[in-house]
Structures are given as C-alpha cells and as structure tokens.
Amino acid sequence: xxxxxxxxxxxxxxxxxxxxxxxxxxxxxxxxxxxxxxxxxxxxxxxxxxxxxxxxxxxxxxxxxxxxxxxxxxxxxxxxxxxxxxxxxxxxxxxxxxxxxxxxxxxxxxxxxxxxxxxxxxxxxxxxxxxxxxxxxxxxxxxxxxxxxxxxxxxxxxxxxxx
Amino acid sequence: xxxxxxxxxxxxxxxxxxxxxxxxxxxxxxxxxxxxxxxxxxxxxxxxxxxxxxxxxxxxxx
Numbered sequence: 001x002x003x004x005x006x007x008x009x010x011x012x013x014x015x016x017x018x019x020x021x022x023x024x025x026x027x028x029x030x031x032x033x034x035x036x037x038x039x040x041x042x043x044x045x046x047x048x049x050x051x052x053x054x055x056x057x058x059x060x061x062x063x064x065x066x067x068x069x070x071x072x073x074x075x076x077x078x079x080x081x082x083x084x085x086x087x088x089x090x091x092x093x094x095x096x097x098x099x100x101x102x103x104x105x106x107x108x109x110x111x112x113x114x115x116x117x118x119x120x121x122x123x124x125x126x127x128x129x130x131x132x133x134x135x136x137x138x139x140x141x142x143x144x145x146x147x148x149x150x151x152x153x154x155x156x157x158x159x160x161x162x163x
Numbered sequence: 164x165x166x167x168x169x170x171x172x173x174x175x176x177x178x179x180x181x182x183x184x185x186x187x188x189x190x191x192x193x194x195x196x197x198x199x200x201x202x203x204x205x206x207x208x209x210x211x212x213x214x215x216x217x218x219x220x221x222x223x224x225x
Contacts, residue, residue, distance in 0.1 A: 005222055005224060006222065007220050007221070007222050012220065107167055109169070130216050131216075132212055132214075132216070133189070134189065134190045134192065134210045134212065135185055135189075135190065135192055135210075137192075137194070137208045137210070138206060139206055139207065139208060140169060140196075140203055140204065140205055140206040141167050141168050141169045141204065141205050141206075142167070142195075142205050142206050142207030142208070143207045144207065144208055144209075144210075145207075145208070145209045145210070146210050146212060147209065147210065147211040147212065148212060149211075149212050149213055149214075149215065154215075155213075155215060156215055157212065157215060157216070158215070158216055158217075159215050159216070159217040159218070160217070160218045160220060161217055161218070161219050161220065162219070162220050162221065163219055163221075
C-alpha cells in the first residue's frame with residue numbers, strides 16, 4: 001500500500017453541499033446548522049446577443065429574455081437530488097449534480113432569440129453557478145422545456161473532477 | 164386537440180403543423196409550430212442538454 005496525493009472526492013461533493021468554508025464567506029444564514037435547508041436554485045434565460053460565460057458571478061437582468069408569461073429571474077429549479085460522488089481510482093473521482101426535473105417555462109412568448117440559461121442560487125444572493133448553451137430558440141404562445149442529462153459521473157450537468 | 168395560440172385556444176385541425184429537430188453533441192432539440200394562414204401562432208421547443216460542465220481540480224505537491 002502507498003499513500004497517494006489526491007483531492008478527496010468526498011470533499012468535492014461537500015463543496016457542492018456547502019459543508020466547507022475555508023475563508024470568510026458572506027452567506028445567507030441557514031435555518032439551522034444541524035438541519036440546514038436546501039438552497040433554492042433558479043434558471044434564467046439569456047438572449048443570443050448576451051455574453052454570459054464563466055465570468056458571471058450572479059444573476060443579472062441585463063440581456064435576460066423578456067416576453068409574455070416570462071418572469072424576470074426565470075423559474076425555480078427542482079433540486080430534489082443531492083450532489084453525489086464516486087471514486088474512479090486512488091487519485092481520481094467525480095462529484096456531480098443534476099437538477100432532478102426538467103426546467104419548464106410554460107405558455108410564454110419570447111420573440112427575441114435566446115440560447116443560454118444561467119443556473120443560480122437565489123437563496124445565496126443570486127450567486128451564479130453555471131451557464132449552459134443551446135441552439136437559438138424563440139417561443140410563441142408555447143412552452144420551452146430544458147431536459148437535463150443523466151445524473152451520472154460522466155453525464156451530469158455539473159461535475160467536479162480530479163484526474 | 165386544442166392548442167394555445169396567439170389567438171387563444173384553437174383546434175389543431177384548423178392549423179398547419181410544422182415540426183423539426185436538431186441533434187448534435189450539445190443537445191437534442193425538437194420544436195413544433197402551428198401556422199394559421201402563414202402566420203405563426205404557436206411555437207414550442209424542447210431542448211435535451213447533453214453537455215456537462217466540469218471543473219477539473221488538482222492538488223499541488225510539496
């Protein structure tokens with residue numbers, strides 16, 4: 001047996017759960033430290049002309065879609081499935097998370113082309129989590145549905161991995 | 164079947180239905196449109212995301 005330098009896979013899962021705080025952070029208080037509540041995640045759509053990317057730090061209404069039936073800030077994301085993690089080897093592992101249901105914008109009219117969704121934490125000051133892009137769409141008196149990939153080590157929507 | 168349109172609910176038998184799909188490495192998307200006399204009165208889309216976002220981490224050696 002030998003020791004192997006690696007980041008612990010469970011640490012990555014726990015980052016997703018907010019169980020580590022390695023510096024002073026400005027967090028909205030949890031209901032209880034022993035039985036903390038799950039944060040509310042939301043999903044906002046952005047115009048194809050926007051520039052949402054890794055530099056996003058929080059939700060913004062700038063270049064967000066607008067139209068009949070769409071509420072600024074988007075919709076609440078169902079996140080009933082907690083983050084998970086799996087070790088692949090002594091040095092590699094993956095922590096992963098996928099919203100547990102499709103994200104649906106029902107009966108909306110979004111006339112200007114949009115091609116991105118920002119996932120963000122509305123409990124924690126609307127802090128940005130991730131940006132996902134797709135082919136440009138418009139919606140007319142219809143429904144826009146975003147279905148998530150499988151919640152697996154390889155395909156989950158958000159992955160933290162060591163290699 | 165009743166369809167929600169820009170003119171209210173309409174029976175789909177009165178409308179022309181157009182459908183399409185896109186399948187690539189990033190997504191599988193289907194869309195359906197209903198047209199009334201060359202006017203788009205309904206469009207819905209369903210995007211199935213395929214691509215994950217991954218943060219690859221490492222630890223430094225002493």
